[in-house]
Amino acid sequence: MSVLVTGGAGYIGSHTVAELVAHGEEVVVVDNLSTGHSGAIYALGVPFYHMDIRETERLREIFSRHAVDTVVHFAANSLVGESVQDPLKYYENNVAATGRLLEAMVESGVQNIVFSSTAAVYGEPARVPIAETDATSPTNPYGDTKLTIERMLDWSYQAYGLKSIRLRYFNAAGAHPTLPIGEDHRPETHLIPVVLQVALGQREHVAIFGDDYDTEDGTCVRDYIHVMDLASAHRLAIERMRSGEGTAESFNLGNGTGFSVRQVVEVSRKVTGHSIQAVNAARRAGDPARLVASSSLARSTLGWTPQFADLETIVASAWNWHQAHPQGFGE
Numbered sequence: 589m590s591v592l593v594t595g596g597a598g599y600i601g602s603h604t605v606a607e608l609v610a611h612g613e614e615v616v617v618v619d620n621l622s623t624g625h626s627g628a629i630y631a632l633g634v635p636f637y638h639m640d641i642r643e644t645e646r647l648r649e650i651f652s653r654h655a656v657d658t659v660v661h662f663a664a665n666s667l668v669g670e671s672v673q674d675p676l677k678y679y680e681n682n683v684a685a686t687g688r689l690l691e692a693m694v695e696s697g698v699q700n701i702v703f704s705s706t707a708a709v710y711g712e713p714a715r716v717p718i719a720e721t722d723a724t725s726p727t728n729p730y731g732d733t734k735l736t737i738e739r740m741l742d743w744s745y746q747a748y749g750l751k752s753i754r755l756r757y758f759n760a761a762g763a764h765p766t767l768p769i770g771e772d773h774r775p776e777t778h779l780i781p782v783v784l785q786v787a788l789g790q791r792e793h794v795a796i797f798g799d800d801y802d803t804e805d806g807t808c809v810r811d812y813i814h815v816m817d818l819a820s821a822h823r824l825a826i827e828r829m830r831s832g833e834g835t836a837e838s839f840n841l842g843n844g845t846g847f848s849v850r851q852v853v854e855v856s857r858k859v860t861g862h863s864i865q866a867v868n869a870a871r872r873a874g875d876p877a878r879l880v881a882s883s884s885l886a887r888s889t890l891g892w893t894p895q896f897a898d899l900e901t902i903v904a905s906a907w908n909w910h911q912a913h914p915q916g917f918g919e
């Protein structure tokens with residue numbers, strides 16, 4: 589039995605592939621390299637198909653050739669700001685493309701999917717920490733596409749018996765402890781890598797998007813989670829579905845502690861020893877003020893325990909990657 593990972597050349601995808609391989613899984617990657625890196629595939633050394641998930645016929649061939657029983661589906665566009673500027677790109681590449689993938693799975697009898705969902709499904713939460721049963725009301729198209737796909741998966745379970753575990757990531761950061769893979773987005777928009785690029789002298793400053801939110805210091809609060817802790821949750825989700833458990837379920841993945849943008853900058857100054865210049869800027873459209881997870885369901889149901897929960901450890905892990913690979917995956 590093999591696991592097919594879509595988007596396995598991307599940031600969270602590649603770290604999950606590494607985790608699965610380290611635990612003896614046969615893994616096959618499909619990625620169109622629109623945002624992923626061939627360098628990540630090279631570092632992972634797994635079978636790779638450079639293709640789009642909309643190519644259903646090819647997918648069905650791969651399912652059969654590799655005896656795939658589970659899909660882990662990362663392939664998507666995932667930027668909150670960009671989704672507000674260009675929502676139709678998000679509905680096409682996330683919702684429509686996932687529809688094609690699910691069709692191919694149903695036709696081939698592949699019954700399990702682990703799906704990359706997001707804290708952005710909640711919108712501006714009524715309370716923090718957020719529980720999975722709390723209201724979902726996305727404040728940006730990105731979150732709405734992920735919620736729509738969760739609903740597609742609910743109905744697909746009822747209609748076809750397709751089982752799904754949807755992992756609602758909070759803010760991923762950090763890098764693999766030994767393999768040469770890490771976070772490299774072009775352009776980079778995520779807070780921690782942007783801050784570390786300032787420390788490396790690649791940017792003059794970090795812009796703080798909004799300092800008038802209803803939070804302690806006025807900047808947005810997020811729950812940062814190490815990418816290897818996200819990766820282990822995928823492995824546990826696969827185990828759960830293979831053991832016959834699971835139906836159509838969603839789990840939050842975070843550490844349960846919120847850090848403001850200013851606090852992230854402060855911790856990064858301490859970790860890197862660089863004075864990182866920060867300047868106040870306008871709010872970014874679509875940003876909720878505060879997103880912090882309750883992950884007690886993932887802990888109790890999946891048996892998940894984050895190993896790198898502390899923000900300093902997470903930033904230090906990202907810093908190791910950025911120092912060793914200042915140009916990321918290069919050209």
Ligand code: UFG
Pocket residue numbers: 666667668706707708757758759760777778779780782794795796797798808809810849872875879
């Ligand atoms: N921020 C800045 N300056 C920057 C970059 C970010 O102030 O240069 C702020 C943002 O406004 C936000 C916070 O830092 O308040 C974190 O921003 P990121 O872009 O790093 O992450 P997001 O919270 O926007 O989004 C990430 C993922 C989404 C996911 C979300 C869940 O990219 O896919 O976390 O919390 F949905």
